[in-house]
Amino acid sequence: MPFDGLGYVTTTTKPSFWARMTQLFVGAPPITKTIPLHAFQPIPADQPDAVTVQVLTIGRALIEDRKDWVQRRYETRDGRRCAVGALRGASRLLNAHGGQTGANAVLLSVAMSRGFNDIESMNDNSSHRQVLAAFDEAIARSSGHWPT
Numbered sequence: 001m002p003f004d005g006l007g008y009v010t011t012t013t014k015p016s017f018w019a020r021m022t023q024l025f026v027g028a029p030p031i032t033k034t035i036p037l038h039a040f041q042p043i044p045a046d047q048p049d050a051v052t053v054q055v056l057t058i059g060r061a062l063i064e065d066r067k068d069w070v071q072r073r074y075e076t077r078d079g080r081r082c083a084v085g086a087l088r089g090a091s092r093l094l095n096a097h098g099g100q101t102g103a104n105a106v107l108l109s110v111a112m113s114r115g116f117n118d119i120e121s122m123n124d125n126s127s128h129r130q131v132l133a134a135f136d137e138a139i140a141r142s143s144g145h146w147p148t
Contacts, residue, residue, distance in 0.1 A: 017079035051094070052102035052142045058090035059083070059103065060135035069131065071124045083107065083123040083131055106138045 063069040063086045070080035074088070081089055087107065091100035104119065111122035111134065123131055 017075075017077060020079060049102065049142050049144075051096050052106060053139060054094060055087060055090045055096060055100055055103035056106065056135060056139045056142060058093060059086035060132060060139065062086040062089050063128075063135075064132065066128050069128050083119050083134070102142070103138070106142045107134065110134045110138045110141070 074085035075081045087103050107119050111119050116122040
């Protein structure tokens with residue numbers, strides 16, 4: 001009898017990133033991840049940095065749960081992301097092409113103030129808690145709540 005590999009196929013698998021995104025946009029049961037509603041508010045004309053704050057807030061929410069965060073990769077097939085991958089994903093969700101660069105610049109300044117050369121190094125050589133704290137600091141800096 002030839003080997004067909006059926007003994008190695010599992011019946012319970014975590015849905016892929018694309019399956020979860022399809023569920024989100026088609027209206028199937030929601031993903032357990034919650035992104036703060038204030039992150040999707042319209043951008044006031046007198047606050048040009050509001051897109052940066054939105055991208056940072058949504059990016060943080062995408063990796064807030066430890067199981068959704070990854071090191072040494074931007075994004076995995078099962079939807080885990082690093083800090084840069086989270087910023088890219090947030091920018092895609094908002095359809096904000098220029099907003100990612102502002103968020104990258106602020107998060108890069110936080111990473112450099114912590115002794116790293118880039119965001120990727122900070123993500124790969126820090127704990128999950130430290131990366132979330134970096135996002136919090138970047139959000140505070142770009143929203144004007146950070147002491148100068």
